[in-house]
Amino acid sequence: EPEVTQTPSHQVTQMGQEVILRCVPISNHLYFYWYRQILGQKVEFLVSFYNNEISEKSEIFDDQFSVERPDGSNFTLKIRSTKLEDSAMYFCASSGTSGGQETQYFGPGTRLLVL
Amino acid sequence: AQTVTQSQPEMSVQEAETVTLSCTYDTSESDYYLFWYKQPPSRQMILVIRQEAYKQQNATENRFSVNFQKAAKSFSLKISDSQLGDAAMYFCAYRSAWSGNQFYFGTGTSLTVIP
Structure with missing residues (x-):
């Protein structure tokens, strides 16, 4: 069964450094998402991406964040200058075409720790 | 924004018994989708079940x-x-049926199964 994959599984970085989190969505999906989950808190929406552009973003997704689909398979989240409060689990998700876009399939997550 | 409330932070159930997890939500929309996801210790969220509001x-x-x-x-x-x-x-x-693709999550219920 197709799955969303994410790399790396864990990343430790120094405050102020740039990080890039990578995701490979399910191959025939057209909608891509990033969510984050700070330890002990609920999963929060960051951004959705469709047709090579951002379709929605939350107030969390400020100028420090960007997303990109650099090729036909990868979907990346970049944090330009990490802050301590960016420490969280970051989940990528994807959903299908109009017949099935309602259900989002999640990757295993990347645990980001900012020191 | 829509809110989702899970009032039971923790639940436990005996193996082979039945347990019910509660969820309430607040919306002014009439058409939407509801989901339950399971997140085992491995951290990947897995779709358990979905419901269309019109059904x-x-x-x-x-x-x-x-x-x-x-x-x-x-x-x-x-x-x-x-x-x-x-x-x-x-x-x-x-998830709204019409006003965006983002998911709104509750805070989660931790389920323990007692052998």
């Missing part, structure tokens, strides 16, 4: 079923014949 019939998936009460804005998950592998964090999620 009156409650969704079922093997041992998992929901009690969808649209007027009460309630969406509880029933797990029958609980198994040790059901132990996980369970998240309820809401």
Whole structure:
């Protein structure tokens, strides 16, 4: 069964450094998402991406964040200058075409720790 | 914004017994989707069941079923014949049918299955 994959599984970085989190969505999906989950808190929406552009973003997704689909398979989240409060689990998700876009399939997550 | 509330931070159930996890949501929309996701210790969120708001019939998936009460804005998950592998964090999620793709998650219920 197709799955969303994410790399790396864990990343430790120094405050102020740039990080890039990578995701490979399910191959025939057209909608891509990033969510984050700070330890002990609920999963929060960051951004959705469709047709090579951002379709929605939350107030969390400020100028420090960007997303990109650099090729036909990868979907990346970049944090330009990490802050301590960016420490969280970051989940990528994807959903299908109009017949099935309602259900989002999640990757295993990347645990980001900012020191 | 829509809000999703899970009032039970923790629940436990004896193996082979039945447990019900509660979820309520607040929305002014009439058309939407509701989901239950399971997040085992491995951290990947797995879709358990989904419900379309326009359907009156409650969704079922093997041992998992929901009690969808649209007027009460309630969406509880029933797990029958609980198994040790059901132990996980369970998240309820809401998605609008028309105003965007983002999911709104509850804070989760941690389910323990007692052998």
